[in-house]
Amino acid sequence: MKFTEEDLRRITMIAINELGEKASPELVKKVVAKTVEGYGIERPVSNGNDKSSGRVILTAYGLNKPGIIASLTKALGEAQCDIQDLSQKIMSDFFTVIMVIDISGSNKELRELQDVMNRISDEMKIKIFMQHEDVFRFMHRI
Amino acid sequence: MPYEFDEILETIRMTEVEHFDIRTVTLGISLRDCSDRNVNTAKQRVYDKILKYGRNHVKYAKEIEARYGISIANKRVSITPVSIPFDGFGVDELIQIGETLDKAADEIGIDYIAGYSALVQKGMTVGEANLIKSIPYALANTKHLCSSVNIGSTKAGINMDAVNLMAEAIKLTAEATKERDSIGCAKLVVFANAVEDNPFVAGAFHGVSEPEVVLNVGISGPGVVLDAIREAGSVDLQQLSEVIKKTIFKITRAGELIGKKVADKHGVPYGIVDISLAPTPAEGDSIADILKAMGVEDVGAPGTTAALAMLNDPVKKAGLMASASVGGMSGAFIPVSEDMGMIRAVEAGNLSLEKLEAMTAVCSVGLDMIAIPGDTPASTIAGIIADEAAIGIINDKTTAVRVIPAYGKKVGEYVDYGGLLGKAPIMNVRNISSSNFVGRGGKIPAPMRSLTN
Missing domain, CATH: 3.30.70.260 (ACT domain)
Structure with missing residues (x-):
C-alpha cells in the first residue's frame, strides 16, 4: 500500500492526540516515521525489461x-x-x-x-x- | 556493423526529412479522488493532483526527445471525465473546475488538457446535463481546456436528447468565442463509441477503467507514408498495402520505444500506442496527398473512400504486430483545417460534406475540423451528429463530430487559427431541415450488433 499526503496528515493528527502534552515536533516526526516505516514502499513500475545498450x-x-x-x-x-x-x-x-x-x-x-x-x-x-x-x-x- | 547502412539512413530520413514525430505523449491522470462538496477544496485537489503527476511531464519528454533524436510534438494531459468526480456541482462550479484545469495546464507548461467530458450515451445525470450546459462558458474562459461528450455507442444506441443539447452547446460555443473565429468549437468533440485511452486531443479523456495514472502515446507520420508510396511507384494495390504496412510497422516500433521510455522516466505504467496518421498544416504532412499519391486525382473523386479504407487497414495491421498494446483510434484522421490537401480539395469544389461523411465510415474518426456557416440551425448540426453517430454505432467504430459553425461567417470565407489547428474554408451545408426528426428526441435504440453475448 502507499500513503497519500492526506493519510500522512491523518496519522500525524492521531499521533499528536495520542501523545497529548508530550507532543513536540521532533517526537511526532519520529513516531510517524516509525509507524509508516515499511508500508510506504511503492512497487516499482515495470514497463518491460528491454535491455538498453550504452x-x-x-x-x-x-x-x-x-x-x-x-x-x-x-x-x-x-x-x-x-x-x-x-x-x-x-x-x-x-x-x-x-x-x-x-x-x-x-x-x-x-x-x-x-x-x-x-x-x-x-x-x-x-x-x-x-x-x-x-x-x-x-x-x-x- | 550491427545495422545495415540503408537501415540507418532510413531512420534518419524518417525523423529528419519526412516529419515523422511522436505527435503526443499524453499523461492520463485520474481525478476520481478529487471530489468534494466544497468547490474550493475540489479545485485545490484537482490542481494539486495535476501538478503532482504532471510537473515534470514536459521536461521528461524533452529529455527522451534529445536522447533518441525523435521529436515529440506535443505533451498533454488527459483527465477523468469531469462529470464523474464532480457530478454534484452546478454549472458555475463546473466552470470553475474548468478554469482550475486551465491554470494547472498553464503551470506545467502543456498546450492542452482534455477531459472536460461526459459519457451520456444511455442517459444523463443532473451533473452531466449541467456539464453540457457549462461547456460553452468553460471553453470561452480557458485556453488549454478541451471538451468531449459521448452521445452514442453500439451497446446503448444514440441518446438524441444529448445530441440536441450538444448541437446547442456547439452553437453557443461558437458565439461565446466569436472574437477568435469560434475557436471554442475546435476544442469540442461529440463522440459515438469514444475510446477511453485515446491520447489525441481534443477528444482525449482518462477513462473510468484506467489506472491512477498512465502514459499513452500518439504517433503520426503521413509524410513518411507519402514518401514510401511515391517511392513504390506503379505497383498493384496489394503490394501498395504491403508498403504502407511495413512503413507503419517501423514508426509504431519507434513510438512504442519512446512511450515506454517516457513512462519509465515518470515511473508510471505505459498504456497504449495509438498509431494514427494525423495531418498537420505543414506541406507534405497530408492525408489528402497520400490519397492522391495512391492514384485519385483529388480527394472527393470516386475511389477516394476505397483508397482511404485501404490506407486505414494496413495502419491497424502493422500497429497490432509492432506493439503489445495498440489502442486509441489507430487509423487515419481526415480533419479539413489541419490538412493543406483537404483545404485545396474543398476550395476546388471537389470535396463536399457528404463525401467526407462517407469517408468517415472507413477511417478512424469522423467529421473533423470542418467549418460550416454560422447561421446553420442547431437542428441541422444535430442531424449531422446523428448521421455520424449512426455510422459509428452500426459499424461498431468510433466516430466523432468537430464542426465549427463560424459565427457571422458564410460559405467562401475562412476561419484561421494558425498553428496546429490550421485554417478552414467554410463549407456548404444543405439547407433542408432535419428538425422534425431530431426534435422527436428520445433514443435511437441499440443496433442488432449490440446483442453479441
Missing part, C-alpha cells in the same frame, strides 16, 4: 572535404568515447559516415556530446545526428 549511432553527411573524420574522432576521443564500428561512403561530392559508439565509459552525457557535435556541424557545414541505438534496434530488429 551505444549511440552517429550519422554525418554533407559536402566532402578534408578533416571531417578527423574532427569527429578527435572530439569523440576527447570525450572518452569508444568507436566500435565505422563505415563511410562517398557518392559524387557527398559523403556519409556512420559510427557505432559506446558512450558508457564517456565523461560526457549524450546531451553534452550532441552539443559538441552541433559545434562541429556548424564549423564543418555538415549535418550530424547522434541518436541512441535503441531506436534503430526497435525499428529494424524484431
Whole structure:
C-alpha cells in the first residue's frame, strides 16, 4: 500500500492526540516515521525489461572535404568515447559516415556530446545526428 | 556493423526529412479522488493532483526527445471525465473546475488538457446535463481546456436528447468565442463509441477503467507514408498495402520505444500506442496527398473512400504486430483545417460534406475540423451528429463530430487559427431541415450488433 499526503496528515493528527502534552515536533516526526516505516514502499513500475545498450549511432553527411573524420574522432576521443564500428561512403561530392559508439565509459552525457557535435556541424557545414541505438534496434530488429 | 547502412539512413530520413514525430505523449491522470462538496477544496485537489503527476511531464519528454533524436510534438494531459468526480456541482462550479484545469495546464507548461467530458450515451445525470450546459462558458474562459461528450455507442444506441443539447452547446460555443473565429468549437468533440485511452486531443479523456495514472502515446507520420508510396511507384494495390504496412510497422516500433521510455522516466505504467496518421498544416504532412499519391486525382473523386479504407487497414495491421498494446483510434484522421490537401480539395469544389461523411465510415474518426456557416440551425448540426453517430454505432467504430459553425461567417470565407489547428474554408451545408426528426428526441435504440453475448 502507499500513503497519500492526506493519510500522512491523518496519522500525524492521531499521533499528536495520542501523545497529548508530550507532543513536540521532533517526537511526532519520529513516531510517524516509525509507524509508516515499511508500508510506504511503492512497487516499482515495470514497463518491460528491454535491455538498453550504452551505444549511440552517429550519422554525418554533407559536402566532402578534408578533416571531417578527423574532427569527429578527435572530439569523440576527447570525450572518452569508444568507436566500435565505422563505415563511410562517398557518392559524387557527398559523403556519409556512420559510427557505432559506446558512450558508457564517456565523461560526457549524450546531451553534452550532441552539443559538441552541433559545434562541429556548424564549423564543418555538415549535418550530424547522434541518436541512441535503441531506436534503430526497435525499428529494424524484431 | 550491427545495422545495415540503408537501415540507418532510413531512420534518419524518417525523423529528419519526412516529419515523422511522436505527435503526443499524453499523461492520463485520474481525478476520481478529487471530489468534494466544497468547490474550493475540489479545485485545490484537482490542481494539486495535476501538478503532482504532471510537473515534470514536459521536461521528461524533452529529455527522451534529445536522447533518441525523435521529436515529440506535443505533451498533454488527459483527465477523468469531469462529470464523474464532480457530478454534484452546478454549472458555475463546473466552470470553475474548468478554469482550475486551465491554470494547472498553464503551470506545467502543456498546450492542452482534455477531459472536460461526459459519457451520456444511455442517459444523463443532473451533473452531466449541467456539464453540457457549462461547456460553452468553460471553453470561452480557458485556453488549454478541451471538451468531449459521448452521445452514442453500439451497446446503448444514440441518446438524441444529448445530441440536441450538444448541437446547442456547439452553437453557443461558437458565439461565446466569436472574437477568435469560434475557436471554442475546435476544442469540442461529440463522440459515438469514444475510446477511453485515446491520447489525441481534443477528444482525449482518462477513462473510468484506467489506472491512477498512465502514459499513452500518439504517433503520426503521413509524410513518411507519402514518401514510401511515391517511392513504390506503379505497383498493384496489394503490394501498395504491403508498403504502407511495413512503413507503419517501423514508426509504431519507434513510438512504442519512446512511450515506454517516457513512462519509465515518470515511473508510471505505459498504456497504449495509438498509431494514427494525423495531418498537420505543414506541406507534405497530408492525408489528402497520400490519397492522391495512391492514384485519385483529388480527394472527393470516386475511389477516394476505397483508397482511404485501404490506407486505414494496413495502419491497424502493422500497429497490432509492432506493439503489445495498440489502442486509441489507430487509423487515419481526415480533419479539413489541419490538412493543406483537404483545404485545396474543398476550395476546388471537389470535396463536399457528404463525401467526407462517407469517408468517415472507413477511417478512424469522423467529421473533423470542418467549418460550416454560422447561421446553420442547431437542428441541422444535430442531424449531422446523428448521421455520424449512426455510422459509428452500426459499424461498431468510433466516430466523432468537430464542426465549427463560424459565427457571422458564410460559405467562401475562412476561419484561421494558425498553428496546429490550421485554417478552414467554410463549407456548404444543405439547407433542408432535419428538425422534425431530431426534435422527436428520445433514443435511437441499440443496433442488432449490440446483442453479441
